Amino acid sequence: MTAKLYCFGESGNAYKAALTLELAGVDWEPVFVDFFNGEARAEPFKQINAMGEVPVLVDGDLTLTQSGVIQQYVVDTTGKFGGAPEDKYDVMRWVLWDNHKMSSQAGPLRFLMNFLPEDKRPQEVIKFMQGRLNAAYAVLDGHLRGRDWIVGDGMTAADLSCCSYLFYDEPFGFDRADWPNIDAWLTRISEVPGWKHPYDLMQRGLPA
Amino acid sequence: MTAKLYCFGESGNAYKAALTLELAGVDWEPVFVDFFNGEARAEPFKQINAMGEVPVLVDGDLTLTQSGVIQQYVVDTTGKFGGAPEDKYDVMRWVLWDNHKMSSQAGPLRFLMNFLPEDKRPQEVIKFMQGRLNAAYAVLDGHLRGRDWIVGDGMTAADLSCCSYLFYDEPFGFDRADWPNIDAWLTRISEVPGWKHPYDLMQRGLPA
Numbered sequence: 001m002t003a004k005l006y007c008f009g010e011s012g013n014a015y016k017a018a019l020t021l022e023l024a025g026v027d028w029e030p031v032f033v034d035f036f037n038g039e040a041r042a043e044p045f046k047q048i049n050a051m052g053e054v055p056v057l058v059d060g061d062l063t064l065t066q067s068g069v070i071q072q073y074v075v076d077t078t079g080k081f082g083g084a085p086e087d088k089y090d091v092m093r094w095v096l097w098d099n100h101k102m103s104s105q106a107g108p109l110r111f112l113m114n115f116l117p118e119d120k121r122p123q124e125v126i127k128f129m130q131g132r133l134n135a136a137y138a139v140l141d142g143h144l145r146g147r148d149w150i151v152g153d154g155m156t157a158a159d160l161s162c163c164s165y166l167f168y169d170e171p172f173g174f175d176r177a178d179w180p181n182i183d184a185w186l187t188r189i190s191e192v193p194g195w196k197h198p199y200d201l202m203q204r205g206l207p208a
Numbered sequence: 209m210t211a212k213l214y215c216f217g218e219s220g221n222a223y224k225a226a227l228t229l230e231l232a233g234v235d236w237e238p239v240f241v242d243f244f245n246g247e248a249r250a251e252p253f254k255q256i257n258a259m260g261e262v263p264v265l266v267d268g269d270l271t272l273t274q275s276g277v278i279q280q281y282v283v284d285t286t287g288k289f290g291g292a293p294e295d296k297y298d299v300m301r302w303v304l305w306d307n308h309k310m311s312s313q314a315g316p317l318r319f320l321m322n323f324l325p326e327d328k329r330p331q332e333v334i335k336f337m338q339g340r341l342n343a344a345y346a347v348l349d350g351h352l353r354g355r356d357w358i359v360g361d362g363m364t365a366a367d368l369s370c371c372s373y374l375f376y377d378e379p380f381g382f383d384r385a386d387w388p389n390i391d392a393w394l395t396r397i398s399e400v401p402g403w404k405h406p407y408d409l410m411q412r413g414l415p416a
Contacts, residue, residue: 051305051347066304069297089277096274097259099304104312108340124332132316139259 003028003059005070006048008035009204010115012107012165014055016067018201020160021057023194024078028057032203036115067164068095071157083156090151094158102136105129106165110172115206130173137179144181148188155192163189167197211236211267213278214256216243217412218323220315220373222263224275226409228368229265231402232288236265240411244323275372276303279365291364298359302366310344313337314373318380323414338381345387352389356396363400371397375405 005021007014007030021028033039033054041052049056049065057064057073064070075082083091109129112121140162143150150158166174166186176183189195199208213229215222215238229236241247241262249260257264257273265272265281272278283290291299317337320329348370351358358366374382374394384391397403407416 050351051309064297064301066301066308068304069301072300073297089272089281092280093272093274093277096276096304096307099308100274100312101259104308122332122336124330125336128330128333143258 001027001060003057004031005029005202006031006033006045006056006058007054007202008033009199009202010168010206011035011054011202012103012110012168012198013053013067014202015167015198016103016161016164017055017057017070018198019164019196020071020074020081020157022196022201023155023160023192024074024080026074026078030202032205034205036205068099068157068161071095071160075157081155081157081160083152083154083158087152087156091156091158094150095161097139098158098161098164102133102140102162103165105133105136106172106174109133110165110168110170113172114170126173133173137174137182141179141181144185147181148185150185155189159185159189164198209235209268211265212239213237213410214239214241214253214264214266215262215410216241217407217410218376218414219243219262219410220311220318220376220406221261221275222410223375223406224311224369224372225263225265225278226406227372227404228279228282228289228365230404230409231363231368231400232282232286234282234286238410240413242413244413276307276365276369279303279368283365289363289365289368291360291362291366295360295364299364299366302358303369305347306366306369306372310341310348310370311373313341313344314380314382317341318373318376318378321380322378334381341381345382345390349387349389352393355389356393358393363397367393367397372406 003026005018005028007018033045039045040054046052051065055067055070057070064073109126112126149155150162163186176186211234213226213236215226241253247253248262254260259273263275263278265278272281317334320334357363358370371394384394
């Protein structure tokens, strides 16, 4: 049975799940959630996920939310992207770090800078979040110096989590040219057979 | 051998790890990191954790960072706080949600409102983060309606992650009286034998 991923193109968190499903070869299809018109925070969707968020994966009787959980499910069911057994905690470490320090800032910041009307963009908040994100980019770029992948010698859920927002073109203060190790790593990921840009995996909520 | 947890009292993220170790009965001791004087971001500590963060657990040859990873290690080694096997993904879901939506806001917000000089507190940022946190409290409070614990019928890493910042007394816009289900749940946790307040588990960096 085809697994259904509730998602929309602009969500980097949904992209983490979608790209992991896609590259692992899982039989899945996207179900569009009209986030920008409030669908994720309205009652019918909250019956699926009370957190009011995408992504949600429905696979038969199983409903899973949080991108890191969906990634772990893909690891458990396909054997892919979990890394070596001894690297389990290290993969989890970077997925948690991404959720805590990177995506939790990059998602809202990109929203504020691109999807809010220009006269409603809170400049002090934007500057604060960019500062926090620059510290996160420095950690990631430093870690990738001399490494092809975040953990071990192949792509894992850690890469597929940390890369997600960095593939979007809308400006949010991230410039690949500033971070050469991140830049090379993003190129490496995009050259993996089957890789797709978020807007080629999931329907967008807003016009291009 | 006694495991060492690098931490300081004001860190809710360190508290998640410390409380989990303590309640699981692990032989551990705190190692104070002088965060407020920059120790976590200086080179000697970065040799332990390049992310420049507490908590870090050193147990023999193993070094683990990220509170959620340390919690998972406690679950794996003691068999405690993992919940029922079928609840594995749900426990992980709430740990990730806490990292992404709650602690990632509550930690910096509490810092801005309490540990920065009064004339340096960015009011627009504070208001923005409080708004995001209120949405998170609503999700948690709604989920706890009619439930004793976040997942299943006993305390898990999900509870021990989500509760952490909410036990601190410094004001950051969270009032237990506003959230009756969270309030009752925090009382429930604090009545578990062996529970301790963060400042009774770890040395504070700033005077009381």
